Amino acid sequence: MSWKTLDHMQLMGKRVLTRVDINVPVENGRVTDTTRIDRIVPTVQHILNAGGTPILIAHFGRPKGQAVEALSLKVTVPALEAALGVPVKFTSLEQARETIAFAKNQVVLIENIRFEPGEERNDPQLAQRLADLGDIYCNDAFSAAHRAHASTEALARLRPACAGRLMAEELTALEAALGKPERPVVAVVGGAKVSSKLDLLSNLVGQVDHLVIGGGMANTFLAAQGHDVGKSLCEHDLAHTARRILDQAQAAGCE
Numbered sequence: 278m279s280w281k282t283l284d285h286m287q288l289m290g291k292r293v294l295t296r297v298d299i300n301v302p303v304e305n306g307r308v309t310d311t312t313r314i315d316r317i318v319p320t321v322q323h324i325l326n327a328g329g330t331p332i333l334i335a336h337f338g339r340p341k342g343q344a345v346e347a348l349s350l351k352v353t354v355p356a357l358e359a360a361l362g363v364p365v366k367f368t369s370l371e372q373a374r375e376t377i378a379f380a381k382n383q384v385v386l387i388e389n390i391r392f393e394p395g396e397e398r399n400d401p402q403l404a405q406r407l408a409d410l411g412d413i414y415c416n417d418a419f420s421a422a423h424r425a426h427a428s429t430e431a432l433a434r435l436r437p438a439c440a441g442r443l444m445a446e447e448l449t450a451l452e453a454a455l456g457k458p459e460r461p462v463v464a465v466v467g468g469a470k471v472s473s474k475l476d477l478l479s480n481l482v483g484q485v486d487h488l489v490i491g492g493g494m495a496n497t498f499l500a501a502q503g504h505d506v507g508k509s510l511c512e513h514d515l516a517h518t519a520r521r522i523l524d525q526a527q528a529a530g531c532e
Contacts (some may be wrong), residue, residue, distance in 0.1 A: 280448065281439040283320065286413055288329035292377060294411035295320065295441065296428050298418040299335045299353050308356040318360050320417045320441035325363070325382060332377060332411055333357075333365075333386045334428050336421065342394035350389045357386065373410055396427045404431030417441025419448075423477070455484050467492035471515050475522075482526040498523070 286293075297317045302309045317333075324331040338348040350367070357365045365384045368376035373387050390396050395403035404427040408414075414436040416422060422429055422444070440448060454462060464485040468474060471494050481488055490498055493510035500506050501519035526532070 280445075282445045283323050283327075283415065283439055283441060286415075286437065286439050288324055288327035288413070291329045291413050292411040293324050293329045293331050293413045293415050294334060294407060294432065294436065295324065295331045295415045296334050296418045296421070296432075297441075298420045299333075299350070299357070300337055301353060301356070303352050306352060308353060311356050311360060314353065314356050314360050316443050317417055317441070320415065320443060321361055321384060323442065324415070325384070328382060329413075330377065330380055330382055331384050332373075333384065334390050334407065335386070335418070336391040336396070336428075337389045338391070340389060340391050342391070342397065344392045348389055348392075350386060354386065357384070370406070377410055390428050393427070397424075398427070399425045399431050400427050401431050403427040404435055407432050408435035411436060414438040415441045417443045419444050423473075461486035463487040463489060465489040465491065467494065469493040469510055471497045471512050471519060475518065478522050479525060482522060482531045483529045485531055487532045488526060 297320075299314050299317065301311065301313050308314070321331045321333070335350060337350050337353070338345070340348045354365050354367050361384060363384055365386050366376050366380050367386050367388070369388045370390075370393065373385070377385055393403055394400075407428060414433050416429065416433060416438065417440070418429065454464075462485040464481050464487070466474060466478065466481070466488065467490075469492055471478070474494065478488070496506040496509045496511040497513070497515055498519045500511050500513055501516040501523065
């Protein structure tokens, strides 16, 4: 194993910058599905039990670098408190330092990191602002880890870093499936867009025996093969890319 987990870190008295994915569905000001929140509980509780202060960094929706009230993470606080069984201190990034100073061994949630224009640009200055708030970086947001953003990539270079419980679970599963797997291996990839998974798909066709593509992404491949997908979600401009991936798969013996 080439990556560190929480078990490798000394957490007592440490401020742990914890990147999580709590991009949950909300209706009428209430979280309607707490699955993503429930899955970060083991990581947050481990940090608390070890004497650390979890500082949660997360995104919510696509505000594109603007502060959008409807996309404030404040709406997740009641669900977080219910799942964790402890109070959660909510703060803006500007007020985070003061909030953290009075939150020893408590949970702090920083406002939607995508309100910051530098997040999606992987801005080193934003990463440094975040790094200055903590001692250790823990990434538990597997579903956002493929994006080179300030809170997922640049920040990890500025503090001792490790994988959270959920991240470690996902990485272990990937190693088992793609390292030395028992054949045949089938990969199932879903999602709306081919454009966000180009590297993943190109990599998988060389490692698996069968690749199953679902979600809206499947329509791009169907269209590339000449099928009419009507008004269904489809990236028609990526038809040539889909055909290239299909050719790569054929050459690699991947169905």
